[in-house]
Amino acid sequence: MKFLRQTFESFRFAWQALRSNLLRTMLSLLGVTIGIFAIIAVFTLVDSLEGSIRTSLSFIGDKVVYVQKMPWSFGGEYQWWKFFQRPEPKYSEYKFLSERLENAKAVVAMSFKGRVTVKRENNSMSSLIQGTTLDYNVISDVPIENGRYFTQQEIDVARNVAIIGSDVAENLFPGEDPIGKTFKISGLNFTVIGVQRKKGESLLNVGGNPDIKCLIPYGAFAKMFNSINPNLTITVKGYDTDEGLLELESEIRGLLRTRRGLRPVQDDNFAINRPEAAAQAIGGIFAVLTVAGWVIGGFSILIGGFGIANIMFVSVKERTNIIGIQKSLGAKNYVILFQFLFEAVLLSLVGGLAGIFLVYLLSFMSLGSLELVLSANNIALGLGVSSAIGIISGIVPAFSAARLDPVIAIRAK
Template structure:
C-alpha cells in the first residue's frame, strides 16, 4: 500500500512537471521518439520480410529434400565451382529407382520448368510450364477450386491435360468456365482439367508464382521441351517420425551413390537441398539487419538520453526548495530518488509510445506484396528500451536530488 501511494505521488509530481514545461517536454521527447521509431521500424520491416521469405520457402514443401545438380547454399568454399557444372542432372530413371527403394519418404516427385506461351482463341499468356508427377500435390499444395487434379494414369501416360494457375485461367477464359476447354502450348492441344485458387502476388515466390503456372504431366513436358531427355529435380517428403529428416537424407545419399556407381572414395556428384536449411541461412542475414537497426536507433537514443538527463538536472534545480521541504517533513531519500527516476522513465515511455504509434501508422501504407505488422513482441521491446533509457538518463539527477541536505535545499531560491 505504501509503495502504491509512493507511485501515485511520484506520478502526480511527474505529470505536473511535464505539463508546466510543455515545449521543453516535447523537445526532450523527440530524441527518444526518433530512436524507438528507428529501432522498432527496422525490426518490424525485417520481421515482415523474414516471415514473407519463410512462407515462400514453406510453400515449396515442408519436411522436404530436393535432389539436384547445384546446392542452394554454397557453404563449401573449397569446392571448385566448375565441378558443379560437370555434375549430371537427376534423371527420371533415378526418380524411379528412388521411388521403388526409399523407405523413409511419404511422397516423391520429379519436376522441371519451362516458359511457353499458352493460347485460347484470341487470348494468350506467357506461363511457367511446370512438369510434375502424381505425388507433387502431396509435397506442395495445389489448391484446385474448379475441376480436379491429375490421375495416376494421366501422369504415367504423359497425357495432354493441364491444371491452370488462377491468373492464367482469368487471362485466357475471363468469366467463362475453362474446365474441359482446349488450350494450345507450343502448338500442342491440352485439355484443362483443373484451375487453382488465386494466391496473389508475393514478395518472394520461390519456384515461381503459382498463379502464373500451368501444371502438366512430367513425361509430356520432357517430350515438348527437352526432346525426351528425362532429367529434372527430384523432391522427397520425409515421414513425420523422421526427426530433422536425418534418416531420409542418409537414405537418399546412399541410394543416389549406388545408382550412380560412385566408389566409397569418390565425392557426391549431387546436392541435397532443404528449404529449412535455406530459411536458417536467411535468418542470419535478417539477424544482421536487426543489429543494424539497433545501431541506427542507438545514436538517436543517445541524443535523446542526453536530452532527458538535461531536463532532469533542470527539474532538480527548479524543485530544490520543494525537495528540502519534503525531506524536512520526513521524506526518505529513496522516495525523492524514485520520484525523479519515475519522472525520467515516464518521459521516455511517452516518447517510446509516440514512436510506436508512428510505426503502427506506417504499417497501413500499401507496400505492395509486403505486409508490415507491428507485433506485440516488438512493442514490448520498444517500451523496455524506452524504460531502460529513462533509468540511465534519470539515475544521476535523481541521486543528486536524493542526496540534498534538507536545510540547504529549503534555503535555495
C-alpha cells in the first residue's frame, strides 16, 4: 500500500513539474512526437497496403498455381522473346490434367475478354467477360449475394447463363431484381442466375474487378470469343501446405511435359505461376519502407531522447533543494528516482500519444482505393517505444537525483 501511495505521489510530482514548464515541455516532446509519427505512419501505411493487396489476391485464390504461356515477372529484364513462340495452353490439356492430377483439389480452365459491351434494352456498359469451368468457386472467392452458382449441367452443355457483378446489375437492371432476367453479351442472350457482392475499389484488381465482371460457362465463352481470343489459363488449387504445393507443381510439370512430348534436354515450353511470388515481391518493397520508417523515426526519437535527458538534468538542478528536504524527511532513494523517471516517461508518452494522434488524423485522408487503418498493434508499438525512450533518457538524471547527499542538496541554491 505504501509503495502504491509513493508511486502515485511520484506521478503527481511529475505532472506538476511538466505543467509548471509548459513551453519547455512542448519543445522537448516535439522530437519524440515526430519520431513516433514517422514510425507509426509507415507501419500503418505498410499494414494497410498489405491488407488491401491480400484482399485483392484472395480473388485469385490461395495455394493456387497458374499454368500459362508466359511467366510472371517482378523486376529485372523480361526476356519475352524466349517465351513468345511457346504454344498456348489448350482446353484438351485442361481435361488431361483434371483427369490425372492426384495432388489437386480443383482444376479450372478460364479465359478473359475485356471491354465487351453488355446490353439490356436501353442500358449498356463495358464489361469484363470471364469464361470458366465448374470449380472456379473452389480456387477463387465468388461471393454470391443474390441467386446461385453454376450447376454441373449448365457448364457441361455451355448454357447461356451468367453471374454478374454488382455494377453490371446496377447499370443493366436499375431498381430491379436481375435474377432470371436476360441481357445481351455480343448480341447473344444470357440469363442472370447470380449477382456477386460488391467488392468496391481495391489497390490491385487482380483477375479483374468482379463488380464489372460477367462469369459465364467456358463453353459459351469459347463459342463467342476463342477464335479471336485463344488465351486460356489452367488454374490448379493445391492442398494447404507448401510441401503439397511443390509436389503439385512437380506433378503438373511432369504431366504437361509428357503431354507435349518434350525430351529431357528440352526446357519447359509453359510457365507455372504462383500468386505468392507477387506477394513476396511486394513484401520486399514493404520491408524497405519499414526500414526507412525506422531510420527516419529513429533519428527524430534520438534527438527527442537527448532533449528529454537534457531537460531532466535541468529539472534535477532546479529541484536540488526540494530533493534535499524530501530526503531529510525520510524519502528513500527509490522514491526520488521514481519521481524523475516517471517524469521522463510521462513526457515521452505525451509525445508518443501526440504522434499517434497525428497518424489517427492521417487515417481520415482520402487515398483513393487505399484505406488507412491504425491498428491496436501499432498503437501499442508507439506507446512501447515512447516508454522505452522515456526510461532510457531519464534513468541517468533520476539516478543522479537519487544519490544526492541531503545536507549538500538542502544548501544548494
